[in-house]
Amino acid sequence: MPSARTGKSTSTAQFVPSGKDWAVLRSAAAGCRGCDLHRDATQTVFGEGPVPARLMMVGECPGDREDTNGHVFVGPAGRLLDKALAAAGIDRSKTYLTNAVKHFRFTERGKRRIHQTPRRSEVVACFPWLEEEIRVVAPRLVVCLGAVAAKAVLGPSFKLTEHRGEVLEHDVPRVGALRVGVTVHPSAVVRAEDFTGAFDAFVADLKALKKTR
């Protein structure tokens, strides 16, 4: 898919060593130049957690805090996710957490870096990393957090609002049949007007999905 900035085709595929273990993947990902996002981001933020793991969760892309620290879900969305996981009885330390896109996308407003949703071209370009993570982590269930992650795994026409809380069977190229659960992104809960209602609904989704692991 062409880059919005250069118009050239972008893909991470040439940077992704296939058939290797997680440590090799993580260190190769640090040097990924498969799309334009690496230019402004501080670093690649690769997935983390036990390998293999029964449960894998996929977010959108790293935020400001994750970009600086180099770890997934350590900012405000991560703190919300931690609370929701605890309320749902899911142990974060036993869960592999990653993102559909491995670099922070943002615009600068004064000294602030404002998160921007990754473009479809960036999601597609980054997909080979996610594919390899799924292969090495070999989860029984992949939970997509939010529409960007869900569309990355299930395709661009997928509608989160129609399938929230459900588990779908899906074939992923190079991985095979995969069970994919879908719910909202924790940032949507952080921003919700009715925070308590949104948090409770998120926890209810996680509890229901947990039962299917």
Ligand code: URA
């Ligand atoms: N949002 C995400 O989708 N992933 C992170 O790691 C942090 C915030």
